[in-house]
Amino acid sequence: MPFTLRRLFPLLASLLMSGAVLAQTYPSKPVTLMVPYPAGGLSDVIARTVNTTLAKNFGQPVIVENLGGVSGAIAAQKVLNSPSDGQIIFQGSPNELILSPLANAAVKFKSEDFRLVQMIATAQIAFLARKDLPVNNVDEFVDYARKMAKEGKPITYASVGPGSFYHLLGEHLSKVTHIEMTHVPYKGAAPANQDLLGGQVDIFLAPFGKSYDELAKQGKLKILAMLNTERLEGVKDYPAITESKALKTFTFTIWTGYFVKKDTPEPIVQTIHKAITDSLTDPAVRSGLEANSQLVAKPLSLVAVDKAYVDGTAQFRAIAKSINLQPQ
Template identity: 25%
Template sequence: MSSVTRRAALAVAAAALAAGLASPALADGYPNKPIRIIVPYAAGGSTDQLARAIQPAMSESLGQAIVIENRPGAGGSLGTDQVAKAPGDGYTILFGNTGPSAVISLMRKTPYDELRDFKPISTVAITPMILAIPNDVPAKTVKEFVAYVKKANGALNIGSVGNGSLSHMTSEYFNTMAGVRLLHVPYNGGGPLATAMLGGQVQAAFVTGLDGATMIASGKVRYLGVGTLQPTPVVPGLPTIAQDVPGFRSSAWFGMLAPRGTPDDVVARLNAAIVAAVAKPEIRKMFADRNVEARSSTPAELESIIKDEIGQWKPVIRDAKIEM
């Protein structure tokens, strides 16, 4: 081996050793300053509520202050892009969900890639989509509702919390799976959708338990079915939509992701803090009271969920021509 080749080999070996040592050294001192959690939606929404619910427990576990910053805009993609471009040091992380963290790039061009630019940390919660209808709709089951919609021959409306939202995608998915035609009407969030449901402007909507709580509390809206393949304690006693529309499934996840360059051991520290927070009885009860299942995961499990969602929703978005 020539001296030049030998020096090159030694340089490569030294670089590899340095890379191997850098990550543990970072983790040993991590965290040594406050951590920012970016919520890509306005304060007070369902994503923001869940992030703030686990904030104190994570702060206690990590021994550092955690600051939540709301960065709404462009369906969640503005705040998500901010994290994608942040340093991979574990001090800026994303509290994401199905939309901007999995499928929004299927509807519009985004400056980031959900799989390439992020390193999943853990889920925090899972909540099924629920089919809700006003009491004046004459259907007691999903089967009866499908028959009612078919008889109306395209004259009925289904609302959503916004164009391109999971409730919108689930509506189009239901149209295909059930062989019906409901006209989609988007609203700017759960509040306006609830007003439309209570006022009779729409005859159905797919909602999360968080968004549906106001409707159910009014006594003027009821649930027909849940979007899990099996009955769930999140909405006790409610039958699955799949019982009458075979194979139908739709759920939303909430969780945390870091910029792609974040070291694995830092991700592991964050994952452990999330797992500990989500396991706390008071947090589990708070989530359950909102029809949300507190559920942590491994980074690999969250990545698998994101890939599965991209596969599920890509043809729905394409066939329904959903754009944002």
């Protein structure tokens, strides 16, 4: 046997053994669940719905850490600057890991620097309109928007910031309808909602929450449609976007998942994957997510998760390219 092979075999055996040891000992201390937004928001609620059960499955505490800034990129970078030992798990979405690097020149990482371990939930997107917008469904909205654009008074749409998913949705809506619309960026959903309720902005394509249902029933805003393929339980009072004529294919959701650095050892990834997958079957986790209008993710194998992340990255990059999104 050549000398190089004689030296290589012990090295490979050592690596395999060290991987097995990692799987047996991980986690040996509390795990941090990094949330890229301040406490109190929907992302924080999701994390605190999952972390207790996840801790039970790990046999170690799971501590939620909130770190906002730069559309979630500060928290993501902190994860990348930490060791690849699975001790920090990132709760993320396409907003932070796919779109932020495309929209912000200061963000230096790529989506490929992370590995998606498991999906957690999907948020439905609502087509919201101010209460006095003179339309009652999506097709009426398209006709009205076209009329206003011809009069030189394009309708306005809110987002939670340039390059955000909701900015892209608005731009994509303008592109597919060939109707000029004006983007009005906000620093978060709260001020966007405030101006929508006050009539300062016309529409907002936003993650659906129970509060919107209550506001719609109070006549304070309109829900023209859900960007779903069909009417789902809990939102059956509102049309699916596929029921419209003008925007039948304008179906979108945004998912939340748990990530680690891409070079995290495979045995650790497998342990995290199993703990998260088991958490998704817990009744308390499922009811907690559903109470916040989240669609609980169907557990996927690691192979399927890898493919879902690749496909999701390609989808969002294609949308960003279609509207010529440029880093600023």
